[in-house]
Amino acid sequence: MEETEVKEENGENTVKKVERTILDIFRKLINPHENVRVKAGSSLLNYLVKTAKNSEGQAELKYALARLVRGLGSPTFVARAGYYSTLVALLNLRQDINPSDILDLVETELHTSRKNSDAENADIRSGQILAFGAAARTDLWKRASSKQKEDLLNLVLTAAKERVYLGLFAYSFIVDLVAADPAIRGDAVFSNRLREEGLKPWAEQTLDSLYLVLSLKLLNPALFSKKHIAEGLGTREIICPDSLEPLCKILMTIPRVTSLKHPAFEAVVKLLTPDVTSSFFDELDKHLKTPNRNRLLVFIKIMTITLRQPQLLNHTADLFTDNLIRQLLGYFRTFKGNQKDNEYREAVQKMFQTLIEAFQEKHATSALKIAVIRKFLFNPGTFVFEKVTKSKVVQQITQSLDAEGVKELAAVYKGVVDGTESINSENESETWLNNDRLYSAHLLIKLLNLPTMKLESDWKVEQLTFLLEISLLKGTNGMNVGRELAESLKAAFYGALDLKLSKLEELQSILLKLAQHLSAKINEENLETELRNPISSETFQLWQTTMKKVEKIENRQKKGGIKAVFLTLFLHMGLQLFNDVQLASDSLKELFSCYDRVKKDKKAQPAAESEDDPYWTEVVVDLFLNLLSHNSHLLRSIISSVFPHLCTYMNSTTIHQIVSVLDPTNDENPLSKTVDSDSEESEAEEAEDEEDEVDEQSNDSNSEPESESEEDGEPESATDRLRMALHQVLTNDDNESVDLDDMSDTEGERLDQALGEAFREFRPNRGRRKKQSKDQETLTHFRIRVLDLIEIYLNSSPSMLLTLEIMLPLLQSVEFSIRDEHQKPLNDRLRSVLKKLLGLKKFDNIEGVDHTILADLFKSLLDKGSKNALIVQEMGEQISQCCIFVIKCSQILGAACKGAKRLRAAILEVVSGELQSFLTRRDCLTPYVLFKNILQQCWEGNIGLAIILQELLFSADVRQYQKNQVAELLKLFYSNQRFFSQFQAKVERKMAEAHQHFSSSIVEYFQGLCENPENRNVKERFICNLFHLLAAMKQSPLELSEVSWPEIAHQVTEYRSYKSFSSDAKLAFKKLCKLLNISNVVPMKPHVTKLPALIEEKNDSDDQEEEPKERRKKRKRKSNETLKLRKEAKQLRLESLSKGLEHAAEFANSVEEEVKDVEPQEAEESDQEATTPSPKKIGKSNRHSIAVNGNRDSPKRIKKKRKLSE
Incomplete structure (x- = not known):
């Protein structure tokens, strides 16, 4: 390693040799990326450990310690983190480092000076605290003497006082030291110094010093005795009634919002005892008399921590003080529009979540939970507490109640509804507002459907009876209920009848008791005096008739089946006589008629149908549709509960009644008026519509609705319209090209108009510019509700015939809903029901279905109708799945009867015809995904489709891009392993001749490519698809002895020698070669251009040049005339300019x-x-x-x- 001389900065001029690598490591310790710092620190530690025994190692260690200690005072957090973490690790690894060395380095490297700026001195103090922390968290502290420990403690305590933000920083290290070293707790010097620092009068205490005192008290209670506390703080205990005022003042007075993360709040709560908890929060509540966001957040923070303490759970209700509830609601109400305070919202939601978690404990009593609910809903709370706070805390607490708790809470809600519950203990005369009483009634109703009250039928009857009396009867038990509140409570009562019960018998029992209670209260003489809204004598007679029929059914031993349906309907509609007389009267009369017919026909089978009179189920279904037309969730629930019992009695007529509501092509259906069909409009009308749109956006002016009636006959596709427009405007010959430069202005206008009419079909739906009318919205929702009946029927093991009759109208309704964006909810519901229908695998019976019906249905599914290319593209998957469903039905039918072959032939004829049309006709709208999905099915008819596809693969009648689709479809066919596992023998037998013909065709095709490899009509994508097809055939379990694989391999490799491939084609070729057991490395042959081809190409180019000769001459004449005019204009400009140049x-x-x-x-x-x-x-x-x-x-x-x- 290279060495460099480094001069020490401690006043000595000795020169030490330090490896250059060490210097590089120190530079990396201040890297902003943590992984770089960790790696650099590890490298430094490894080097210093290895050189510990060397003579030069001590010098390097001394230099490293000096650099690391000096780095603790760096101005950036990243640098301090790098140096501190490395120093801590080094002190743990090198036991030969003396505490005195660290103290000396701190004194020399981290000393403050008046010459330094305040910021520099603050960084130095931070370094001193980090040096103490490094010593306290390593074995260096244990090796230090008492004097050295005292010096380190004085160092950190002195540094903590220099800056406000350094206090918590320093005290955290002291608390960690006391927690980690139990022996230090008995050190008299250490303890005295901490008492001196922590136990100061309350007036001098801060949040940081309070954290130090509380944390040390928790770690070592003996450290602060009562005597020491009394001498230092002036109170008996740190937290006692005498200290609550100064303590709460310190806690509630935070300098900044970031202080909410201070650990002092956690320490205070841990020292709270049950006897001072209520007094503590009462003292905190005094600081909330005036609105203040920071103080409110502090209160919520302390509240959240307290709710986690199991020993304080019984005081939960006392924590929610009046001022807290007022400020909590008041601050939420200050939010306007999109104004948000995410920090405040998160703090409140966290508090509520902690409260719910605390109430999940077993020792959380119902009385405590109800007390908290009263805090939220009663004064100073509000019954719209959840709405204001954007939470569900009341519902979540309610769901945690047991059965007895729910009953207690119900008594509270009933007291609010009837006015017996006191609103304010201080003012007994204050009464509840109508809104509060109504909201309390709704909360009472929610209790009826709680899981804990599932078996409490008698209790439910009691609550419903209470609502019935207060809403329908006069002066019950002296309740003061006005007309307006009574009407609202009546609506609430009828909504409460929408009970979520698992059995129909339970619902009948509850409704029967309610009806009997009401019947006992009224008679023909007291209708005016008892009922809030008296009914007529005729209505009362109908009520009595209903009750008589109910009693007869109830007294029968067997009251299940269809009679249970009529019993439920009688009870519901009978109670509706006091709500909607007209609807209930008409419904009951129809139900009576149907019930009488059912009684005559004991078996209640469709065979009793009369030619002159409709079958009773048709009347019931018509009644259900009438009820569903009302926007009532109760009526919708009634029908949903009884309709499953009627599904076994459904016939073709009743099903048609239901689906006719959804069928947009039904002229007698009033809902078909909402269908927006495309109509041709003039340009003037379009301009007027655009002006109306602008007026709507600016002034909300009422524009006239657009008249868009559907044209008679089959509409043209967009391609047809474009072709016809060009044909009519420009020429009578499709093959003649058109030059726009030669077009006159009149012809251009005609072309613009024709193109505008053709492209108007693709224009976005005009309905998007207008809001959906109320009537249309009502009809949309009505259709959605009607789909409930179809879904219920599909869940009841339906008949195959009726299922197929439902499918086509559903698909037509999907098309209708796609055309109008306002029908998006209907479209989603239709797709859901259609998906359920297409997923059916079992049917109750297959009667009435034969090959003719299935073939005709298949044709109807593929009928173009009013669909255009865009609609077909949108509905492609649904159309495809419906066709697959028909094929599966044919398989089920074929397995149950002897006509399986005839069934398959009928459907195959339709599918094969559509396949040929799809590949040979331009105007065919059949979706490509249909054939893909069919060929992936395990259907024997795929053999016939594969034969047709092989014939069309090289046919001249198929366009090139569709040949790619043919190859892809054949690949899917040969990749269908499940199909071959059942029909392998049949495929080999029936397709033997087709495979032989395919083999010769593909060999001839590649031979032709080898003779003319530069043929531009051949696309590489098609070649790539052929490779994939051959590979799929080779991988299939078929023997394919008719296919000449060696000849195909030879021709493929021969073609490869002439042609270079892209990456995709190379992969396909490589895979095919591997399957054919030949090498994929083929030497390229030299490129030779044949003379006859060149001559032919030259002749073709000459012909192409002579063909537009007259047109080029005409264009040249025009350009010469234009150039001449430009020259004359330029000469005139120069002459005019020269007149001003005489001077x-x-x-x-x-x-x-x-x-x-x-x-x-x-x-x-x-x-x-x-x-x-x-x-x-x-x-x-x-x-x-x-x-x-x-x-x-x-x-x-x-x-x-x-x-x-x-």
């Missing part, structure tokens, strides 16, 4: 004479400039020309100017 005649003449003299010379220079790139100096005469014209003039231009001046 410069003499100057112009002198310029002409100079030009005459230099004209030959300038021509010469021009020739030289044309032949040599070096610049030439500008002559005098040229400078004149440049001055006049602004650039250098050529001799020809100067002559022209001379003629003009003459």
Whole structure:
């Protein structure tokens, strides 16, 4: 290693030899990257340990210690961290370092001076504290004498007083030292010095010194006896009733927000005892009388720490003081708009989360939890506490209650609703606001569906009865309920009937008890006096009829099945007579009629259907659709609870009733009016729409709705419209090219208009500019609710026929919802239900399904209809999955009957026809993903598709880019291992001839490529796909004896010798060669251009040049005329400019004479400039020309100017 001389800075002029590597290491210790510092420190330590026994090692150690101690006083945190960590490790490794050496180095390297700036002296004091910390955290402290320990302690205590921010820094090392060394606790000198430093009067205490005292008290209670505390602090204990005032003042007065992380708060809480906890927080609460963000954050910090102490859990309710609740809510209410205080929000949410965790403990009683809830909801809290604080703390505490706790809380809520609960203990006359009573009723309702109350049916009846009486009946138990509050409570009561119960019998029992209770309260004479909203006598008669039917069903021994459905509906609709009379009356009359029919037909089977009268399930379904049209969650829940019991009675007619609501093509369906079809509009209408849009955005003006009616017949695709527009405007010959330069203005306008009409189909939906009307939004939500019925039916092992009848309308509804962005919720729900339908694997029966139905359905799925290319692209996956579902249904049907072959042939005929159309016709919109998914299925019809694909692979009728798709599809077919595991023998037998023909075709194809390797019509991507196809065929389990693999290998390698490949093609070629057991290294043959091909190419180029000859002549004539006009215009401009130059005649003449003299010379220079790139100096005469014209003039231009001046 190289050595360098380093002069010591301790006053001695001795020179030591230190290796240069050591110096480099010290530079790396101040690197901002921690990993670099760690690596450098490790290198230094390894070197110093190895050289410990050498004579030069002591000198190097001394130099290193001096550098490390000096570095502790660096002005940057990164440097101090690097030096400190290395020094600590070195003191632990080298036991031969004396404490006196460290003290001497601190005195020499880290001494303050008046000549230094305040910042420099502060850094030096930080270094002194770090030096003490390095000694305290290593074995050096144990090796030090009492005098040395005292000197180190005095050093750190003196440094801590120099700057305010150094106190916590120094005291942390002292606390760690006392915690790590129990022996030091008995050191009298050390203890006396700490008592002297810590036990100062309360007026002199700070947050840092308080942390020192509290931490030492926790570590060594004997260190601060009562006598010492009384002498120093002036109180009996550090935390006692006498010290709470100065203590809380110190805690609540923080200099900056960062002080919230001070460890003193944790130390104070650990010393709290249950007998002073309430008094302590009451004292803290006095500092919250006036709003102050920092003090509030301190309170929340102390509160959060206290909630983690199990011994203080019983005092949790006392912690939430009145001033805390007021400031907590008040500060949240000051936020306006997007204004946020993330630090405050996080502190509050952390406090709430800690509270919830504390209440999860077993010894947290229900009384304590309810007391905290009362703190949040009652004065000074509010019933909208959760809304204001953006939390769910009340709900989370409620969920932690046991059954008895929930009942106690329910009594509290009921007391608020009926007004018996006191709002304020100080003012008994104060009453609850209607909003508070209503919100309390909603909180009571939430208790009904808690998991802990699942089996408490009688208790639920009691609460619902309370809500029924207070909302429907007058003057119950002296409750003071006004009309407005009663209406709101009635809505709450009917919402409470939406109970989440696992069994329908439980719901029937609760509803029956409610109905019986209400029936006992009213009669025909007291309707006016008992009911808040009296009902008519006819309605009361209907109520009595309902109750009679309910009692008859209830008295039967067997009341399950369909009767349970009618019992539930009777009870719900009977109670609805006191809420929505018209809806309930109509519904009950229809239900009575249906129930009578069910009773006549004991078996309740579809065979009882009459030709003149609809089957009863059709009436019930119609009733359900009517109920779903109301925006009521209760009605939606009622139907969801009973409809599963009716699914076994569903027939084709009832299913059509449901899906007709979703079908946008149904003219009788009022919802189809919302379908926005594309219509052609004039440019004037478009301009008017744009003006309306601007007006809407600026003035909210009402623009007329756009009329977009769907055209009759099948709409043209965008490609067809573009082609027809060009054909009609420009020419009658599709093959003739069009020159836009030769187009007249009239033809250009016609072309613009035609293109505008063609591209209008791709214009974003105009509905996006307008807000969805209320009626349309209602219809959208109605359709979403109707989908609940379909989903319930699909979950009940449906019939295959009905499932297939549902699928097509769902797919058509998806198309409808895609066209309008406002239908996004409906689209999401439709996709979800459709996914569930397509996932069905078992059916209740397969009756009514045959090969004709499946084939026709397959055709309907692929029917273009009103879909354009964009819609098909959006729906491609759904269309594909529906077709796959039909194929799976055919397999299920084929396995259950004898017509499997006929089924497969019918569907294969449709699929093969679509495949040929897809590959040969431009206007085919069938999605490519359909064929990919089919060929990945385990379906025997794939054999026929593979044969067709092999025939079309090299067909001239298939465009080149679609040949790539054919190759990809064939690759998928030969990669379908699951398919070959079942049909390998059939594939080998049925495709033997196709494989033989394919083998000869691909050999001929590569032979043709070898004869003409420069054929530009052949794309490398297609060659790459052929390699992948051949590799897939080779890897398949098929024997493929008909394929001539040696000949194919020869032709492929031969072609490779003529053609260079890209990286993808090389990988495919390499893989194929490996499978064919041939080398992928092929020598390239020299490139030879054949003369006949060159001559043919030359003739073709000559023909191409002669073809547009007339057009080039015409364009040349136009360009010559334009150039002539430009020259004439320029001459006129020069003449007009020369009229103002009479006064410069003499100057112009002198310029002409100079030009005459230099004209030959300038021509010469021009020739030289044309032949040599070096610049030439500008002559005098040229400078004149440049001055006049602004650039250098050529001799020809100067002559022209001379003629003009003459």
